Amino acid sequence: MTFSPPRPWISNYAEGVPPQIDLPAGSLFDLVEASVSEFADNIALEFFGATTTYAELGEQILRAAEGLRLLGVQKGDTVALVLPNCPQHVVAFYAVLRLGGIVVEHNPLYTPRELRHQFEDHGAKVAILWNKVVETVQQFPADVAVDSIVSIDITRAMPLATRALLRLPITRAREARAALTMVRAAPLSNSAVPSTSEHSTSEHSTVVHSTVVHWHKLLDHPTVDGHIFRPTTADVALIQYTSGTTGSPRGATLTHLNLVSNAAQARAWVPTVQRGTSVVYAVLPMFHAYGLTLCLTFAMSMGSRLVLFPKFDPDLVLAVVKKHPATFLPAVPPIYERLAAAAARAGVSLEGIEIAISGAMPLSASVVEPWEKRTGGYLVEGYGLSETSPVLTANPVGQSRRAGTVGLPLPNTEVRIVDPENPTVDRAAGDEGELIVRGPQVFSGYWRKAEETAAVFVPAVHGDDAGPWFRTGDIATIDADGFVSIVDRIKELIITGGFNVAPSEVEDALRSHPSVADVAVVGLPSTRSGEEVVAAVVLAPGAELHEQLLRDFLRPNLAGYKIPKRVFAVDELPRSLIGKVIRREVRDVLQASSHALQ
16 A cells, blocks of 8 residues: 555554554464464463363364365355354354355344344355354244354353353352353254255245254364365455444445454554463454454454453453453443442452553543553553444554544554545545545445445545545544544444444334334433433324333344433424434434433
């Protein structure tokens, strides 16, 4: 990539961070294979105390790849992963890539309707599933059904003693087991690679009973590595779904180059983190773009010890902190707050946590200052999108960090501020405008959505030939030193707890309730989650507002984080001349109402 001055941010990089890096020539599989070779005896994964070395990880990846090949997975095939953080997730991810397949990550907490929508879009015929969601996917109709399901009991990766405790006939053990695995087992085949699927019909649709294979049976095959296709940097590696403003999730298509470049940029940003000795905590879900890059790819490329948590539990994290504090901890502000509070209550020291990276929502000084005092390390904010693998900017890990900003563009990353109405026109330095970006981590487009892809790219201008610019949809400023501040979002997405919520999706669900005549959904500031989902409803004639009943009505069709935390009854909604609800005005009114009630 050609760079032309001025690039004011480069002079503010932390010591040891280069302005430009050489882009990796290999694939994501080459990345993990290098760590397997270099750090064979080092611990790669830790899960409730059970450990896996890099040599063992490499062996499991190749065995899983052979099992998937026998299930029919070939180069270019999409393979769905619906898993929490667990060792099997890491193995499955790289096994699919080893075959030249395309990983499609999914949130296992999605409702059947939400999962089905994404499966309809990507068309995967093989799915690797947490056993708690197997029955959900089995119920998909024939036009969406997968041919083969690989079912994973994540408790099988735990130490035997922990698994035994989960089977104790006490309430706490039963609750823990129910949260981690299917208590009542789904009807699974014992065969490693069955050859047929059954079909049954109903009045409305045909349901395909997919072949179901146990994960541990899939790994029974010997490794046959020589004849399997090896992916290249140009191949598509991942489809990462992101909510659009219409409520229809779009699959951001990311290549091996996009993802290995972002991992390399992250490595360059933290030169003090040493390969082969670092400890990374995976408290963020790895099905999310943020957790995926900083845990699944960055950590593995560093030969790190990746400690996996199926969900964030401060007590579980503190138990690991006592043994080996994180060298590198990616998370979101509420996690840092809860962990610091839990450590104070338990009298556990957080010293030794060297670098914490925060993203997905604004990071306030009220979180940073006590965290850095407790750890003796740094807590800095970054920024990115699913379409950018995802990291674009980050604050320097050093004294030049600047609170209230999302930092500086990473090496090999260019940014501009432009007129949102005419993105070929630059805004003056310091003025607000739409942030557009360019770099090796920026995706090439949305899966099977050519028109939507064209709408988010701006052709190169000013005579340069380095390619088009991606429109982030965020209003930002860049100061004289190159620090980027996010001011607002054009797209109106609500970001709650690090997850994107499309207002229109929640609105459509609410409108189907008979007591709701009209509705607008917005995000209001929250100290716990960045934003909280809030609804303003116009009630049908004669109807009364029952907030809890409305929330209960939404639960079968929306993930919990999408359900409004508060519902306000209003007489009418503000609309534009063409009849479109003006969500900005709704947000202002609801925010004022919230303050008045406090």
